[in-house]
Structure formats: C-alpha cells, structure tokens
Amino acid sequence: MNKKGNTVGVVLLVGLFAMTVAGPARAEVNATGAEPLLVVRVNKTMAQAVSDLQNAIADNNFVFIRKQDIYHQLGNMKAKEGRIVLVYFCNFYMLHHALKRDLRVGVFLPCKITLIQKKGYVEMVAINPRAISTQLNEGSLHSLCSKLTHDYGAILQEAQL
Amino acid sequence: MKSILLAIAVLLSVIQPAAAAGDIFITVSRKVDYKSALDDLSIAIADHHYRIIKIQPVDQGLRHRGYTAPNYKVIFFADRTQVNKVLELNPQASVLLPLRIFLYQKGNTVVASAARLHMWKGKFGAKLDPMLVKWDRDLHKILQDYAAQPSL
Numbered sequence: 001m002n003k004k005g006n007t008v009g010v011v012l013l014v015g016l017f018a019m020t021v022a023g024p025a026r027a028e029v030n031a032t033g034a035e036p037l038l039v040v041r042v043n044k045t046m047a048q049a050v051s052d053l054q055n056a057i058a059d060n061n062f063v064f065i066r067k068q069d070i071y072h073q074l075g076n077m078k079a080k081e082g083r084i085v086l087v088y089f090c091n092f093y094m095l096h097h098a099l100k101r102d103l104r105v106g107v108f109l110p111c112k113i114t115l116i117q118k119k120g121y122v123e124m125v126a127i128n129p130r131a132i133s134t135q136l137n138e139g140s141l142h143s144l145c146s147k148l149t150h151d152y153g154a155i156l157q158e159a160q161l
Numbered sequence: 162m163k164s165i166l167l168a169i170a171v172l173l174s175v176i177q178p179a180a181a182a183g184d185i186f187i188t189v190s191r192k193v194d195y196k197s198a199l200d201d202l203s204i205a206i207a208d209h210h211y212r213i214i215k216i217q218p219v220d221q222g223l224r225h226r227g228y229t230a231p232n233y234k235v236i237f238f239a240d241r242t243q244v245n246k247v248l249e250l251n252p253q254a255s256v257l258l259p260l261r262i263f264l265y266q267k268g269n270t271v272v273a274s275a276a277r278l279h280m281w282k283g284k285f286g287a288k289l290d291p292m293l294v295k296w297d298r299d300l301h302k303i304l305q306d307y308a309a310q311p312s313l
Contacts, residue, residue: 036284039253068214068215070255070259071241071244072214073214073215074241074244075241083248084255090222092223092228096228096230099231099233104263106219106235106261106274107261107263109217110217110219110235112256114255114256116252116255123253125253126256127257132185132276135185
C-alpha cells in the first residue's frame with residue numbers, strides 16, 4: 001500500500017475506533033437497542049387496572065409502596081384527578097444489594113408504573129431501566145437494570161390479564 | 162507524521178463532546194450533616210417554584226427490614242402548570258414526573274444528584290423539548306444553589 005493509502009487507512013481505523021467509543025454515549029435513549037418506554041394497554045377501568053397492578057406487584061416479589069394521583073400535593077385539581085395515577089413499588093432485597101454496588105441507583109428508585117386514562121382503556125407506562133443503564137457507561141448497574149426490565153415486563157404482563 | 166496528527170485531532174474532536182453527552186447525572190456534594198443538607202435542598206427546590214410532593218425515606222425502608230443503609234432519600238417535586246402542559250402535549254411524558262433528586266451520605270459528605278433529562282429530547286414530540294431543557298436547567302440551578310450553601 002502506498003503512503004496515501006496508509007493515511008486513508010489510519011483515518012478510517014481511527015474513525016472506526018472513535019465511533020466505537022463515542023457511539024453509545026451519544027445515542028438517544030431509544031438508539032441503545034432497548035426501547036425507552038415499556039407500554040401496555042389494558043381494556044379496564046382505572047380502578048381495576050390499579051388493583052390488578054398491585055396484585056401483580058405482590059405476585060412478583062415486590063412490595064407496593066404507594067399510589068398517588070399526578071396532581072397529588074399540587075393544589076385542588078379535582079376536575080383533572082384520576083386521569084394519571086402513579087404506582088410505586090420496591091424489592092428491598094434487590095435494592096440493598098444494588099446500593100452496595102452503586103449509590104446512584106436512586107435514579108431508579110422506587111420502581112414506578114404510570115397509568116394513563118385514555119378513551120375506553122388504560123395505558124400502563126414505565127421507563128425501561130435497561131435503556132437508561134446503557135447511558136450510564138457503568139457496567140455495575142447493567143445486570144440490575146436487565147433484571148428490573150425483566151421484572152417490569154412480568155408485572156405489566158400479569159396486570160394486563 | 163502529518164497524517165497521524167490529523168488522525169489524533171479527528172479522534173479527539175469526536176470523543177470530547179461524547180464524554181459530555183454521556184454524562185447523565187448532575188451531581189454536587191458538600192461536607193454537611195444530612196439533616197441540614199435535606200433542609201437546604203428543600204429550600205432550593207422551593208426557591209425555584211417547585212412544590213415538594215414526597216420525600217421518600219429509602220434508608221428507613223431498608224432499616225425497617227433489617228438491612229444496613231446509608232442516609233438516603235429521594236425528593237420528588239413538581240409544578241402544577243408544567244404537569245398541565247405535559248398532559249396537554251403528551252401524557253406519556255408524565256413518566257418523567259414528578260422530578261426527583263436523590264440525596265445520600267457518602268463518608269462525611271452528602272451527595273445530591275439528579276438524572277439529566279436531555280436524553281429524552283425528541284422522544285415525546287418536539288413541542289415538549291423546551292420543557293425538557295427547562296427541567297435540565299432547573300435541576301442544575303437547584304443543585305448549584307444547594308452546593309453554594311456553607312459546608313462544615
């Protein structure tokens with residue numbers, strides 16, 4: 001290969017290396033191979049959906065923490081309440097071990113599923129922990145986030161029945 | 162030689178912004194007792210016109226179940242006008258609400274940290290992007306105010 005060919009080769013190799021290093025950090029949330037949101041649609045009333053979700057949380061070894069309207073503590077919004085309900089839950093064993101590994105795990109605390117009332121159905125939405133963990137450039141949380149994504153999936157699937 | 166220098170320049174120019182983009186946390190820390198830190202952070206949040214929705218005692222939850230835990234709380238806060246706006250533009254974006262800052266003890270310092278929301282730009286429609294930018298900016302200002310308080 002001549003001198004010009006060598007130069008092109010070096011630049012290509014460097015570019016390839018740079019893409020490898022910089023790629024994941026620059027990626028948008030949904031460009032990481034994992035969908036940013038986990039979304040499930042259920043043909044139920046909001047009350048039934050919340051109740052079934054609470055049961056699914058318990059069945060998957062998580063502890064229900066609380067449910068609250070998105071307008072909770074934000075003043076008298078009776079007319080708008082009931083459209084969006086937040087359900088919080090936690091697995092304390094998992095949390096304990098996660099905190100020992102990385103204190104920044106707070107970004108995932110506590111687990112939350114948001115229920116959105118639509119016309120004739122309820123949408124259950126959660127942030128996909130796996131999609132977030134790929135942004136952390138930190139291996140320590142990846143396995144935890146993969147496990148959480150799996151658990152969220154199981155809870156959403158059961159709550160959908 | 163020139164080509165190698167050019168290659169290094171290209172490499173640096175690509176990696177430098179990526180490091181900033183990959184930084185998903187805004188984090189500050191102070192040497193202060195935990196209760197004062199929580200008070201200072203609560204004041205900083207209120208100063209930026211947000212209402213605290215809940216202070217989640219993660220540490221107590223763990224201790225009640227027999228685990229050891231450092232002081233660790235998650236502070237949730239929101240603004241009613243912003244909630245209205247989110248619901249009007251794209252209710253799915255409510256997964257990001259209420260906003261949260263986590264406050265934890267690390268040795269003799271108290272660390273306050275929040276996940277940046279810039280990574281969600283474009284996900285909920287362009288009309289919500291200015292809100293994401295504002296939340297990022299507000300989180301940054303709140304944490305700066307907290308960090309500017311006197312340390313021990």
